[in-house]
Amino acid sequence: MKFIRNAIGSGEPNDLSGGRVNQGRIRMTRYLKLSVSVCLGVFITGLVQNLALPAMVKVRPAMVQTKRMTSREVEQLVGNRTRAVVVALRDRDMKALSSFVHPKKGVRFSPSAYVNPQSDIVFTQTQVKNLFTIQKRYAWGESDGSGASIRLTPKQYFSQFLYQRDYLKSPKIAFNQVIGEGNTVNNVLEIYPQGIFVEYYVPGRDKTIDYRDWSSLRVVFEEFNHEWYVVGLIHDGWSI
Numbered sequence: 001m002k003f004i005r006n007a008i009g010s011g012e013p014n015d016l017s018g019g020r021v022n023q024g025r026i027r028m029t030r031y032l033k034l035s036v037s038v039c040l041g042v043f044i045t046g047l048v049q050n051l052a053l054p055a056m057v058k059v060r061p062a063m064v065q066t067k068r069m070t071s072r073e074v075e076q077l078v079g080n081r082t083r084a085v086v087v088a089l090r091d092r093d094m095k096a097l098s099s100f101v102h103p104k105k106g107v108r109f110s111p112s113a114y115v116n117p118q119s120d121i122v123f124t125q126t127q128v129k130n131l132f133t134i135q136k137r138y139a140w141g142e143s144d145g146s147g148a149s150i151r152l153t154p155k156q157y158f159s160q161f162l163y164q165r166d167y168l169k170s171p172k173i174a175f176n177q178v179i180g181e182g183n184t185v186n187n188v189l190e191i192y193p194q195g196i197f198v199e200y201y202v203p204g205r206d207k208t209i210d211y212r213d214w215s216s217l218r219v220v221f222e223e224f225n226h227e228w229y230v231v232g233l234i235h236d237g238w239s240i
Helices: 002-009 016-064 071-090 094-098 125-129 154-162
Strands: 107-110 121-123 138-142 149-152 172-175 196-202 215-224 227-237
Touching: 071 094, 071 172, 071 196, 071 215, 071 227, 094 125, 121 138, 138 154, 149 154, 154 227, 196 227
Parallel strands: 107 227
Antiparallel strands: 107 121, 138 149, 172 196, 196 215, 215 227
């Protein structure tokens, strides 16, 4: 009896079945604690990843953007070259003009500030060299405002759009900057993200229409084999 009282009074397990129960409870408690810790860790990890992912997606475009050249840099690179291109246009010297055309991409002719790769015509170096011998009427795009198709021979297009003013006498020349701004979207930087451009601007002369008869010629260049070639010739002016 004394042995039994001491065993009960001590609060220790007095048989094998009671020991197994307590040990089971201890294991269960440890398991639950471990499970909660694991679940909490997984939840926190997933939360951090979800929060970090949008930030990574937003930063990525900025990482691939190239630095845009300054006006001074562009002038030093293609200032004289652009003037030679404009001289060739004024003189209708297609052989000289073709020497500046991109050997792989050719040159795209755009009748308005909005460059349309689907409809604007692209000619190769060889085609430009013989351009004025072609009598075919091409669809060069659509007229701003009316939307009518521009169907002209190369010579007619040069006179009515590409070189409609004497741009060599332009009082304003801008390098990688736009001067003339009308009501047509100018997407030159979007279409030519790796390019640089020079604008020859002739201001309007007609006071009765608030001098909206201004005209611009933009010459777009891209680099190829360490040289800058013409990939775009853009006419711009006020449109209705």
